[in-house]
Amino acid sequence: MTHHSLLLILSQCVIDGRHVESEQTVRTLLGEGASPMSVLDDGLLPGMAVVGQRFRDGEMFLPQVLVSARAMKTAMAVLEPLLAASNVEPKGTVLIGTVKGDVHDIGKNLVSVMLQGNGYRVVDIGTQNPVEKYLAAYEQHRPDVVGLSALLTTTMMYMPTVIAGFRSRGIPVPVIVGGAPVTQRFAGEIGADGYAKNAVDAVDLVNRLLKRT
Numbered sequence: 001m002t003h004h005s006l007l008l009i010l011s012q013c014v015i016d017g018r019h020v021e022s023e024q025t026v027r028t029l030l031g032e033g034a035s036p037m038s039v040l041d042d043g044l045l046p047g048m049a050v051v052g053q054r055f056r057d058g059e060m061f062l063p064q065v066l067v068s069a070r071a072m073k074t075a076m077a078v079l080e081p082l083l084a085a086s087n088v089e090p091k092g093t094v095l096i097g098t099v100k101g102d103v104h105d106i107g108k109n110l111v112s113v114m115l116q117g118n119g120y121r122v123v124d125i126g127t128q129n130p131v132e133k134y135l136a137a138y139e140q141h142r143p144d145v146v147g148l149s150a151l152l153t154t155t156m157m158y159m160p161t162v163i164a165g166f167r168s169r170g171i172p173v174p175v176i177v178g179g180a181p182v183t184q185r186f187a188g189e190i191g192a193d194g195y196a197k198n199a200v201d202a203v204d205l206v207n208r209l210l211k212r213t
């Protein structure tokens, strides 16, 4: 079978929520020489995009989205070590987490993996983080950049609270934001130090903020 047909099968596995087959298909593709990035970009992400559209249009419901997310995560677990493989000294530390009230973590995890793959140490504090959690993790790990993720138009409104938490304590760490509903304009309005549309742009952004390449 060609890479192209395997990638189409992989997308369909995510859409249908077939996690065992999605993992197997990823392993087959890698075994046949496909790059981890193309498995992600041309197989998993297009599948997840269809899930998002169908969910929005009322053609798919929450339980189905959950099984799709599981299929995506199972496949990502195979790809993550490959995407994150990097032997260099850390270029810096990035603290990342999804904000309070929000359980979405697939995109955040992808940003973490891409940062790791590009030489950063990542402290990932998971989902549903109130400002206190970010502050406590900052004190513990002293990151060079703090990243906030939000996937809901409601939870992104919590981002300014986290930024204010750092600013009101005089902590000068750059805070960057991202997630499907977040825009450059919103980032500017809430006083974030940067916005990235996707995981690849997030790496560029952190490189620029820390003047690393």
Ligand code: B1M
Pocket (backbone or CB within 6 Å): 048, 049, 051, 052, 053, 055, 056, 057, 062, 065, 066, 069, 096, 101, 102, 103, 104, 105, 106, 107, 108, 110, 111, 146, 147, 148, 149, 150, 151, 152, 153, 154, 176, 177, 178, 179, 180, 181, 195, 196, 197, 198, 199, 200, 202
């Ligand atoms: Co939810 N959900 N969901 N969901 N879900 C969305 C976000 C939604 C757009 C679907 C839709 O209606 N079309 C919609 C939000 C509407 C809105 O607010 N505008 C929605 C909704 C409504 C909900 C619930 C409220 C549903 C309900 O209960 N009625 C509920 C909320 C739960 C909560 O958080 N409190 C809910 C629940 C869930 C599941 C649990 C079932 C599951 C999440 C599983 C998980 O993450 N562990 C889920 C999923 C899977 C989705 C969709 C279908 C896919 C999200 C995803 O993983 N995309 C999503 C529709 C969509 O976005 N197409 C949807 C793939 C991922 C790689 O992309 O997360 O965008 P993304 O990340 C990208 C960029 O955004 C960026 O880089 C990433 C990689 O390129 N990025 C950053 C992300 N974070 C970044 C941080 C950065 C920089 C870049 O710097 C720090």
